[in-house]
Amino acid sequence: MSAAVQAKAQARLLLSGNDAIARGVWEAGCKVATAYPGTPSTEILESLSLYPDLYSEWSINEKVAMEVAIGASMSGARAFCAMKHVGMNVASDAFMTITVAGVVGGLVVAVADDVGMSSSQNEQDSRFWGRFAHVPVLEPADSQEALEMARYAFELSEQFNTPVILRLTTRVCHVKAVVTTGERVSKPIGGFQLDAKRWVMTPANAKNRLPAQLAREDGLRTLAETSPLNVFEDGSDRRIGFVTSGPAYMHLRECFPDAPVLKLGLTYPVPVALVRELAAKVEHVVVVEETEPLMENELKAAGMLEIHGKDLLPRIGELSPAVLVPAIYKFRGEEPPPVSTYVKIDPFPRPPTMCPACPHMGVYYTLSRLRKRLQISGDIGCYTLGAGHPWNALDSTISMGASMGIALGMDKARSEETKDKAVLAVIGDSTFLHMGMQGLLDIVYNRGNVTALILDNRTTGMTGGQNHAGTGKGLHGEDTPRVDFVKLVEALGVKPERIRKLDPYQLPVLWKAIREEIEVPEPSVIITDRPCVLTEFYDRLKPYKMLDDVCNGCGNCVNVGCPAITVRRSETKTLANGTSRDLKFTTIDTAMCTGCHMCVESCGPGAIVFSGQ
Ligand SMILES: Cc1ncc(C[n+]2csc(CCOP(=O)(O)OP(=O)(O)O)c2C)c(N)n1
Structure with missing residues (x-):
């Protein structure tokens, strides 16, 4: 258990902003905390999950996270949810109406902006939600303030009967600073009170609440002039x-x-x-x-x-x-x-890369071979790296779950040039459950000619490996019902004969499945089933090595994209017909190799064999 969880009041600890917020939320007597992972906010809930006397969950997406927190607040509990900035776009539908209804138990929404865009698809300023929704925005500058503002936000929320936004940025979330802790206050749950005029937001009821919403803003304006913050x-x-x-x-x-x-x-x-x-x-x-x-x-x-x-x-x-x-x-x-x-450090740039043996590589290696025949709509996750070298096998990435709808749009707007191309959508398991499955339903409902690849690696890889409804485990590692992707997509209307589940390490099987499904002019789904190498589900096998004297420099293994494979020597060879060919003689780092054998399947001369270690 972490030091922050065990610390008594007045302890001095070195905490990241995210850990400090978790402590502040707990100290405030919060009873229900929810989130969907997203950099830089992910660790808030991971940290909160370690505290006693508080229910915490990974929700299926930010909208549901917000709704669970709203339900708890309506029931008189202090409630909290956390998300990255783009998550707030997803959650905003529920948010924009609870701001009209108002809260009972303090409701605090932590929104973390990725200022500088170290790991996001856009840069947004979440403070606008304050003005948009007429709610207060608190902005901590360091970990101590993160703790104190998180705690105070619940009081402010109850005082003004409003949700409160805690606006964070990557620098506050991730930087560590010394924090003095406080004590947890006791906030018993009041219980849900029937009040249709308040909780049933039909136009007639909502209209009546609008003046109070604006009056609240006036009160907050006055408060801002005297607030010790x-x-x-x-x-x-x-x-x-x-x-x-x-x-x-x-x-x-x-x-x-x-x-x-x-x-x-x-x-x-x-x-x-x-x-x-x-x-x-x-x-x-x-x-x-x-x-x-x-x-x-x-x-x-x-x-x-x-x-x-x-x-x-x-x-x-x-x-x-x-x-x-x-x-x-x-x-x-x-x-x-x-x-x-005034500029003290200039860090060496480290571009992101897939891990050795990442199952996504098999998919992109295969797609890159069929590239000319495909239009590929991508999504957000580790697999977005498929857009880069050596695969270059993604044509678009916009927002979580968007691969499906965008693929359908591409299918419905074919030009002379693209009319013969197959349209594919590539999406991860967490992303599919977050917001992708509605898009697949739309493809089925509107008879799209799209092949969807659901890359099930049993985790939310991009954000550090969180559980979700498809992993069979909850936030606390407990067993939960595991989504059956085959049954799910069948229930969405994809014909059983158009659904395949296969191992992405089996490159010939994957190749054949994609080739066949793109020929069929109706919705089809290929589910790749192989755990992320960083999960507990992954079984490491014996590593491979390269036989230098057998390697003929064909470079196929380089195109798999595995970081365990490096080029030890390259040369340009002139062929008999006068053309030239670049040869890449490679080697395998056996310490990195997990024995996935994707490179073995790509190797023409059979130069890759077990290392015997
Ligand atoms: C609306 C929104 N919420 C959260 C994120 C952060 N995020 C980026 S990718 C991703 C999920 C990746 O998981 P998965 O789809 O399983 O793919 P993997 O990374 O495991 O390959 C998340 C949560 C985001 N970009 N947008």
């Missing part, structure tokens, strides 16, 4: 006064320690009067906010047209010292100091 820190250098929030505050303090700073923890609604007070003390006000000019626009709308922000700073990525220093010096008309004085 919004702090003015004076400074001797009065040329610029900064308004900032979240980790941008840390960067700012590091770069401009003498500047007056208004640090906002409650960032929606924006405390306009506090900013006016700051403006009266300094020559210029600059709003330093990642990513969108949300506070800046609110302030300008309130009449503060002279303030600066995105005219000086980028709307994309983190406002790190490397960005802040040159921008602010330029504004002051000064030469910035040498870069080495």
